[in-house]
Amino acid sequence: MATLELTLDEEILAQPLKRGRRLGPLFWAAIGWVVLVFAVAIFADFLPLPSSTDMDMLERRAPFSAAHWLGTDGLGRDELARLIYGARISLIVGLCAPIIGLTIGGALGMLSGYFRGRFETLVVGSMDVLLAFPPLILVLAIIAFLGQSIFNLTIILGVLSVPASMRVARAATLTLSRREFVIAAQALGASHARILLRELLPNVILPLFAFFLLGVAVIIVVEGALSFLGLGVPPPISSWGSMIGEGRESLDIAPRLAFLPAAAMFLTVLSFNLVGDALRALTDPRQGAL
Amino acid sequence: MTDRVLLSIENVTVDLPTPRGNLRAVDGVDLKLGAGRTLGIVGESGCGKTMLSRAVLQLLPKKAKLSGRVMFDGRDLVSLDRESLRKLRGRSLAVVFQDPMTSLNPVLTIGTQLIETLQEHLELDLSTAKKRSVELLAAVGIPAPEQRLTQYPHQLSGGMRQRVAIAIALSCEPELLIADEPTTALDVTIQAQILDLLAREQRRRHMAMIIITHDLGVVAGRTDEVAVMYAGRVVERAPTQALFKKMRMPYTEALLAAIPKIDTAPHTVLPAISGRPPDPTRPLKGCSFSPRCRYAVGRCHAEKPGLTSAETPAHQFACFHPIEIEAGVPA
Numbered sequence: 001m002a003t004l005e006l007t008l009d010e011e012i013l014a015q016p017l018k019r020g021r022r023l024g025p026l027f028w029a030a031i032g033w034v035v036l037v038f039a040v041a042i043f044a045d046f047l048p049l050p051s052s053t054d055m056d057m058l059e060r061r062a063p064f065s066a067a068h069w070l071g072t073d074g075l076g077r078d079e080l081a082r083l084i085y086g087a088r089i090s091l092i093v094g095l096c097a098p099i100i101g102l103t104i105g106g107a108l109g110m111l112s113g114y115f116r117g118r119f120e121t122l123v124v125g126s127m128d129v130l131l132a133f134p135p136l137i138l139v140l141a142i143i144a145f146l147g148q149s150i151f152n153l154t155i156i157l158g159v160l161s162v163p164a165s166m167r168v169a170r171a172a173t174l175t176l177s178r179r180e181f182v183i184a185a186q187a188l189g190a191s192h193a194r195i196l197l198r199e200l201l202p203n204v205i206l207p208l209f210a211f212f213l214l215g216v217a218v219i220i221v222v223e224g225a226l227s228f229l230g231l232g233v234p235p236p237i238s239s240w241g242s243m244i245g246e247g248r249e250s251l252d253i254a255p256r257l258a259f260l261p262a263a264a265m266f267l268t269v270l271s272f273n274l275v276g277d278a279l280r281a282l283t284d285p286r287q288g289a290l
Numbered sequence: 291m292t293d294r295v296l297l298s299i300e301n302v303t304v305d306l307p308t309p310r311g312n313l314r315a316v317d318g319v320d321l322k323l324g325a326g327r328t329l330g331i332v333g334e335s336g337c338g339k340t341m342l343s344r345a346v347l348q349l350l351p352k353k354a355k356l357s358g359r360v361m362f363d364g365r366d367l368v369s370l371d372r373e374s375l376r377k378l379r380g381r382s383l384a385v386v387f388q389d390p391m392t393s394l395n396p397v398l399t400i401g402t403q404l405i406e407t408l409q410e411h412l413e414l415d416l417s418t419a420k421k422r423s424v425e426l427l428a429a430v431g432i433p434a435p436e437q438r439l440t441q442y443p444h445q446l447s448g449g450m451r452q453r454v455a456i457a458i459a460l461s462c463e464p465e466l467l468i469a470d471e472p473t474t475a476l477d478v479t480i481q482a483q484i485l486d487l488l489a490r491e492q493r494r495r496h497m498a499m500i501i502i503t504h505d506l507g508v509v510a511g512r513t514d515e516v517a518v519m520y521a522g523r524v525v526e527r528a529p530t531q532a533l534f535k536k537m538r539m540p541y542t543e544a545l546l547a548a549i550p551k552i553d554t555a556p557h558t559v560l561p562a563i564s565g566r567p568p569d570p571t572r573p574l575k576g577c578s579f580s581p582r583c584r585y586a587v588g589r590c591h592a593e594k595p596g597l598t599s600a601e602t603p604a605h606q607f608a609c610f611h612p613i614e615i616e617a618g619v620p621a
Binding site: 198 | 388
């Protein structure tokens with residue numbers, strides 16, 4: 001290490017330091033897909049698409065054509081339009097629910113990991129109670145009670161993802177708050193709020209963010225499963241899960257009705273995971289250095 | 291020596307509750323430090339040096355119990371409220387830790403860490419704080435300081451990181467700097483550089499400094515006074531010159547003997563202190579060094595020796611049978 005004390009002029013170095021780690025084509029393909037899904041979901045209203053809810057009983061399960069690019073479903077609704085509007089639901093639920101979980105869970109986890117004591121016991125205990133509930137039964141009960149809507153679905157899935165984020169944040173905070181830089185910050189007269197926000201948060205946010213992208217992927221799948229079971233968004237709104245559920249009835253005649261939304265979901269989830277992994281590797285300044 | 295007393299540790303005892311019983315980490319320590327002076331605290335691992343420094347900073351683990359007084363500049367830190375204590379830390383008291391790998395935040399740039407400290411305590415605006423940061427980094431001997439501001443701790447070497455940690459500690463012109471084994475984690479070639487840097491900055495800023503170390507070689511020539519700690523107690527305290535010229539406590543002698551010398555013949559067995567320090571959860575009735583002391587007699591096992599003065603009142607030791615021979619080691 002001692003040799004690094006020398007100053008080296010950039011010119012005398014044989015090879016200038018290469019900045020940044022390379023991102024593979026897979027990463028860019030994943031980014032491309034995510035951007036495409038976001039773009040069509042956001043601008044769905046402005047796209048020259050047939051209505052996603054208008055039924056055409058004469059054109060049921062129509063094959064690919066110029067009028068219906070991806071054909072029509074069992075009730076004669078345009079498959080492409082339903083896929084794109086379905087992306088909207090998947091992304092809204094898939095992004096908002098993990099954000100709720102990340103914010104509440106991250107805050108609870110950091111506070112309990114930093115302050116310890118009775119507060120930690122209370123938080124961990126209540127999270128264990130929440131985890132012990134069978135999630136599907138819980139969702140079923142709450143949906144039955146509050147009614148089927150995107151808002152309710154998002155809130156429930158968000159609350160259900162709190163314990164996991166809380167555990168990630170608490171574990172990271174527990175190890176970090178024993179590190180000397182926290183004591184050093186205290187010795188420099190930093191307040192608890194400052195230590196939590198400036199010293200610990202930038203460290204905890206990295207594993208939390210990687211976990212967030214994973215959470216997005218998981219929630220998209222969970223929302224699909226719930227819609228498949230008829231517990232998700234109320235019809236006639238389309239979501240990828242409910243489309244797979246509806247397509248199940250005609251798997252023998254028109255398997256594409258189930259496979260198209262399944263493929264869209266598969267690609268989106270895979271892309272989120274790939275982007276998450278690449279970003280974590282890229283932003284992790286501790287790579288092998290500590 | 292007529293300097294005003296900046297820090298006075300009065301009868302400080304730190305107890306840590308452990309599953310195996312109460313652990314007395316620091317046992318009735320009395321120390322005084324004048325403004326602008328340097329005190330070395332020497333002792334082996336687990337003798338309570340670090341706990342003592344944490345007691346001064348009031349940064350003990352939550353469960354620890356502290357008794358006694360820590361007077362800093364006329365105020366008792368033990369009874370000070372949280373807010374005044376927070377303001378005092380950083381501004382008047384600062385620490386440099388042992389391991390610069392962990393004492394800097396790995397995800398914040400050097401600049402952020404320095405600038406925020408300056409802004410917090412001195413209420414400087416961003417551009418002034420930035421200028422001060424560059425000056426500070428230059429002062430601690432970091433080449434190309436402007437570029438370093440945007441770098442992360444892992445991009446620097448160990449010695450550089452310790453320099454940055456020192457720059458942060460010095461940033462608010464503290465009156466007392468506590469260096470807790472500042473060179474233990476560093477390369478031998480860097481150790482002397484860091485110690486010289488600390489000594490230079492201390493003289494320049496006229497601040498008081500406590501150097502905590504297990505190496506008598508570190509305190510020799512760099513401190514005004516040395517306190518040797520063993521099992522939570524100060525067993526010998528003297529001006530550095532006097533201590534190295536005529537040590538009285540057998541433990542100090544054993545510590546000094548354990549330093550390998552360059553002129554010993556190859557393959558000589560290194561003199562080590564036999565045995566282990568006593569279990570701090572089960573305090574001994576007599577002198578805590580007696581089981582390992584080669585001069586120990588019956589009385590040493592039965593009674594605890596108090597601190598007594600030697601020829602000069604400044605030289606104190608806790609031993610019934612002080613060594614009379616001249617060690618003759620140049621300080």
